[in-house]
Amino acid sequence: EAGVAQSPRYKIIEKRQSVAFWCNPISGHATLYWYQQILGQGPKLLIQFQNNGVVDDSQLPKDRFSAERLKGVDSTLKIQPAKLEDSAVYLCASSLNSAGKYEQYFGPGTRLTVT
Amino acid sequence: AQSVAQPEDQVNVAEGNPLTVKCTYSVSGNPYLFWYVQYPNRGLQFLLKYITGDNLVKGSYGFEAEFNKSQTSFHLKKPSALVSDSALYFCAVRDDSNYQLIWGAGTKLIIKP
Numbered sequence: 001e002a003g004v005a006q007s008p009r010y011k012i013i014e015k016r017q018s019v020a021f022w023c024n025p026i027s028g029h030a031t032l033y034w035y036q037q038i039l040g041q042g043p044k045l046l047i048q049f050q051n052n053g054v055v056d057d058s059q060l061p062k063d064r065f066s067a068e069r070l071k072g073v074d075s076t077l078k079i080q081p082a083k084l085e086d087s088a089v090y091l092c093a094s095s096l097n098s099a100g101k102y103e104q105y106f107g108p109g110t111r112l113t114v115t
Numbered sequence: 116a117q118s119v120a121q122p123e124d125q126v127n128v129a130e131g132n133p134l135t136v137k138c139t140y141s142v143s144g145n146p147y148l149f150w151y152v153q154y155p156n157r158g159l160q161f162l163l164k165y166i167t168g169d170n171l172v173k174g175s176y177g178f179e180a181e182f183n184k185s186q187t188s189f190h191l192k193k194p195s196a197l198v199s200d201s202a203l204y205f206c207a208v209r210d211d212s213n214y215q216l217i218w219g220a221g222t223k224l225i226i227k228p
Contacts, residue, residue, distance in 0.1 A: 004158075031214060042205055042218035043159065056213060091158055097214045100166050102147055104216060106158040 004107035012113045018080035021110045025094030035091040087114045117142045121219035128196045136191040136222050138206030147209035148189040154202045196226045
């Protein structure tokens with residue numbers, strides 16, 4: 001079975017520019033998560049989708065970050081305008097969340113550098 | 116509130132020796148516990164989980180974890196460490212209310228030849 005796909009793998013932008021990340025979850029996984037991970041730290045949840053609806057976006061900086069999952073499958077995360085402190089790895093994960101299958105599977109991540 | 120603690124920032128083990136990475140948890144109901152590994156410049160990889168049943172759970176790459184309800188612990192173990200096991204390890208517990216994972220701070224495991 002194919003894993004979680006993310007693109008791009010790396011992105012370098014200047015502050016105040018915009019950037020978008022794409023994620024395609026494992027087929028059949030209804031729950032999709034976007035995380036931000038600072039080097040050496042644990043992942044911080046930004047937003048959680050159940051199918052195409054938002055379950056939790058309480059930690060998403062909504063003045064600059066947005067995310068969508070229009071058809072309940074793949075998802076995009078956007079930052080506009082970017083700040084220096086947004087430099088991090090952005091991870092997408094998906095989970096079945098039923099029948100004991102509660103583990104999340106992660107994509108390779110997008111490393112964002114804001115200069 | 117549910118929480119996970121990894122008391123060691125770093126664990127150093129000689130190759131071939133057994134390794135243990137510690138995790139303790141606090142939950143209000145039955146715990147669903149997970150271990151993940153992160154190699155440099157890679158995403159998080161699922162290693163193993165405890166949902167119910169046998170207290171000794173086996174996972175990928177020869178790792179296992181022991182669930183201890185009385186000590187509220189879920190320590191990760193491996194009988195014989197490899198240099199390639201050097202990575203960052205995260206323990207997590209599921210929040211029953213929203214299907215989110217509550218993450219530990221991570222433990223850096225260094226295996227020396």
